[in-house]
Amino acid sequence: MINKEQEIERVSCLIIGSGPAGYTAAIYAARADLKPVVYTGMVPGGQLTQTTEVDNFPGYPKGITGPVMMEDLRAQAERFGTDVRFGYATKVDFSNDGGIHKVEIDGIKTIEAETVIIATGATAKWLGLESEEKYNGFGVSACAVCDGFFYKGQDVAIVGAGDTAAEEATYLAKLCRKVYMLVRRDEFRASKAMVHRVNNTANIEVLYNTEAVEILGDGQVVNAVRVINNQTNVTQDIDVTGFFVAIGHKPNTELFQGILDMDETGYLITKADSTATNIPGVFACGDVQDHVFRQAITAAGTGCMSALEAERYLMAKEDVVLS
Numbered sequence: 001m002i003n004k005e006q007e008i009e010r011v012s013c014l015i016i017g018s019g020p021a022g023y024t025a026a027i028y029a030a031r032a033d034l035k036p037v038v039y040t041g042m043v044p045g046g047q048l049t050q051t052t053e054v055d056n057f058p059g060y061p062k063g064i065t066g067p068v069m070m071e072d073l074r075a076q077a078e079r080f081g082t083d084v085r086f087g088y089a090t091k092v093d094f095s096n097d098g099g100i101h102k103v104e105i106d107g108i109k110t111i112e113a114e115t116v117i118i119a120t121g122a123t124a125k126w127l128g129l130e131s132e133e134k135y136n137g138f139g140v141s142a143c144a145v146c147d148g149f150f151y152k153g154q155d156v157a158i159v160g161a162g163d164t165a166a167e168e169a170t171y172l173a174k175l176c177r178k179v180y181m182l183v184r185r186d187e188f189r190a191s192k193a194m195v196h197r198v199n200n201t202a203n204i205e206v207l208y209n210t211e212a213v214e215i216l217g218d219g220q221v222v223n224a225v226r227v228i229n230n231q232t233n234v235t236q237d238i239d240v241t242g243f244f245v246a247i248g249h250k251p252n253t254e255l256f257q258g259i260l261d262m263d264e265t266g267y268l269i270t271k272a273d274s275t276a277t278n279i280p281g282v283f284a285c286g287d288v289q290d291h292v293f294r295q296a297i298t299a300a301g302t303g304c305m306s307a308l309e310a311e312r313y314l315m316a317k318e319d320v321v322l323s
Helices: 020-031 046-050 066-079 130-134 144-151 163-175 192-199 296-322
Strands: 007-016 037-039 083-085 089-097 100-105 109-118 122-124 155-159 178-182 204-207 210-217 222-229 235-238 242-245 249-251 282-284
Touching: 007 020, 007 100, 007 296, 020 037, 020 046, 020 066, 020 109, 020 296, 046 066, 046 122, 066 083, 109 296, 130 210, 144 155, 144 163, 144 242, 155 163, 155 210, 163 178, 163 192, 163 204, 178 210, 178 222, 192 204, 222 242, 282 296
Parallel strands: 007 037, 007 109, 037 083, 109 282, 155 178, 155 242, 178 204
Antiparallel strands: 089 100, 100 109, 122 249, 210 222, 222 235
């Protein structure tokens, strides 16, 4: 529960998160005169701020860097009157007392909001290698669909054994000369259909019982990956210019556990053809509720939907009051 002694502020629309979903929601909410307040979270701009080049977002024919694109989205949201603030939600009370939701910010302030839009995103799971972090964005990526184009005609490696890894490996195989797929065990976790697709793609080489131990580079870009066979303990260096991690994502939903409906992996469940959660007046958009596409453009689309639905929710409440 929220501490009643904290500073309290009342708003019509509170947006938690500041990626493409959060900022797009803010643009639409501000244009609807909802006077949205955005709390950015600890990583303003979200995952895209850790991406060097974005070539597949409409409106940027020459491409754009992730940080610059997020600054553009923020500036556009602010142009329409969005109040963007640095801070993060620490507690929520969605008991809907009198149609008001309460969100604690930084442990010191309470926002009372008529509508809440959750855009906290998801975080890619990484192997935890120091070199992986060093070359993140410079040869290391957690999104083949986002970054695969930059490695057209080159040799790359991808680590993972599930459906996502298999799908991304076959996607990379259409672009790259050779794809090395590193599978930690002696079998896939992917569905039989996806395994069949991988095994029938000529330029994918699957290395079973194989783990990456270090990403090698020249200090600027990747040029190889050092792997070990966990059965024989034999190591080898594989020449690649790109290294993709496809071991899953973790939705940033810890704050809402036991309050909002989630699937078995923690993604928020929204109603069909909607961003509405199981709590009236609370909406979710972007990667926090999308474990399928996870693209900036699809996140932005659901951000738009959440703002439109928040506006309609408030209008319906007004109609009830006036009737």
